[in-house]
Amino acid sequence: MFDRHGKPCAIWDNTKIRDRHGKVIAWLGGDNVYSLKGQHIGWFDGGVIFDSTNSALAFSRNRTTGLPSVPGLSGTPGMPGFAGTPGRPGHSGTPGRPGRRGWSNQDAAAYLGA
Structure with a gap:
């Protein structure tokens, strides 16, 4: 996945988001993104x-959902070996989703790994 500057920031691995080194940093549950502790931290929609705040944070090359603007993409780095998968916690409730906004001011890798 790429950040707002088109730089690789994370790996989408089915129901997991991994950092650039292959470590699981977040969970996907349907259209929701959860921290490793099970707290709702965002939404996943069409890649x-x-x-x-419903601001775009990261995107996949083959996304189907629109972006506020599309940056030029850096080269894709080699795929790292994947670390083991930690136990998956129960997930917190899902808040109502606000209206879509522009690009997030958050650093994608730091936000997902927090």
């Missing part, structure tokens, strides 16, 4: 991760 785009939105933060808790």
